[in-house]
Amino acid sequence: MRPVVCGREVRLPMYLAIALGAGSRIVRCALADHPPGRQHAGYAAEWPASPDQAVWVIWSELDLDLRWEPLRDCPPRPGAGEECCVLYEGHPPPCSWAMFDPQHAVDSFLASLPPTT
Ligand SMILES: [Zn+2]
Ligand SMILES: [Zn+2]
Structure with a gap:
């Protein structure tokens, strides 16, 4: 069994999403499932100043403060093959390619549905 992506969601304030050019106001925790006391981390947007950095939201369920950090990819x-990790440098293991994301299964199911008329 591969570890499952945490997937907990947090909503960005609208003005922040606009300022960052974020595609979505909903940010999902991309870490492997973890105890509720540990911090969630979700990708928010590209970091304009540097192509190998991205803006991450760090939050926890205990204090609802959001923290913002430009983090290196x-x-x-070795061993990752073609797949690359979508997380940031220094994240808690494992890397994203070693995880199972239930959201992907839902997405591919939705993509397989016949178009509605
Ligand atoms: Zn999480
Ligand atoms: Zn990684």
Whole structure:
């Protein structure tokens, strides 16, 4: 069994989403499922100043404060093959390519539905 993506969601304030050029106001925690006391981390947007950094939202359920950090991309690792990790450098293991994301299964199911007329 591969670890499952946490997937907890947080909503960005509208003005912040606009300022960052974020595609969505909903940010999902991209870490592997973790105890509620540990911090969630979700990708929010590209960091304009640098192509190998991104803006991440760090939050926890205990204090609802959101923190913002431009973080460097997780470096490619031997054994990852073609797949690259979508997380940031120094994230808690494992890398994203080693996880199962139930959302992807839902997305591919939705994509397989016949178009509605
Ligand atoms: Zn989480
Ligand atoms: Zn990684």
